Amino acid sequence: MTSPKTLTKEDILSLDDYMAQRAQLRRDILDLKKPRRIDIGPHATFYFENYATMKQQIQEMLYIEKGGDEQLVDELEAYNPMIPQGQELTATLMFEIDDPMRRATILRRLTDVELTAYVEVDGEKVYAVPEQEVERTAADGKTSSVHFLHFPFPAELIAKFGAEETRLILGIEHENYAHMTILTPATKASLAGDFDLN
Numbered sequence: 001m002t003s004p005k006t007l008t009k010e011d012i013l014s015l016d017d018y019m020a021q022r023a024q025l026r027r028d029i030l031d032l033k034k035p036r037r038i039d040i041g042p043h044a045t046f047y048f049e050n051y052a053t054m055k056q057q058i059q060e061m062l063y064i065e066k067g068g069d070e071q072l073v074d075e076l077e078a079y080n081p082m083i084p085q086g087q088e089l090t091a092t093l094m095f096e097i098d099d100p101m102r103r104a105t106i107l108r109r110l111t112d113v114e115l116t117a118y119v120e121v122d123g124e125k126v127y128a129v130p131e132q133e134v135e136r137t138a139a140d141g142k143t144s145s146v147h148f149l150h151f152p153f154p155a156e157l158i159a160k161f162g163a164e165e166t167r168l169i170l171g172i173e174h175e176n177y178a179h180m181t182i183l184t185p186a187t188k189a190s191l192a193g194d195f196d197l198n
Helices: 015-036 051-065 068-082 100-108 155-161 185-192
Strands: 037-040 044-049 088-095 117-121 124-127 146-152 168-174 177-182
Touching (some): 015 037, 015 044, 015 185, 037 177, 051 068, 088 100, 124 146
Antiparallel strands (some): 044 088, 117 124, 117 168
């Protein structure tokens, strides 16, 4: 039996089936993603990923590029690592700055920013571990505008995570970008569903 934490070719709709269902599937995924998109400060946005968001991402890439089975192999290899595996949260961190010159200036000041992202559970911080598929810092210290992050949680914090009284904070504590926010009940409930200690 295929683990629900790994996507395979059999999980992906054919292009024709996806096109027939695309409008509804996109509406469904937008509803799912809404509490999982969190802005931190003026430029950073976290998009917390799971099986459903990665499946939709693969379906969309195949729909746009129409690369067939050969492309599907690459997409599964690229996106499967971002499906949380029961004791972690995963997120895409994006720095969204429209002006190219301003973007370059800001990103040059954020060397290793991905290492300072954290989720705080009742005062205990879980720091991000970057996906290591590609170097995200240029020789001049400029960081990438996109980072793929894992937040590995110990069992005792997972047990606390979804409790009504637990306060959750998402933040970045880089010297040039220090911002945080308290997660809403809707976000907490959605993210708690990514954990599975079995």
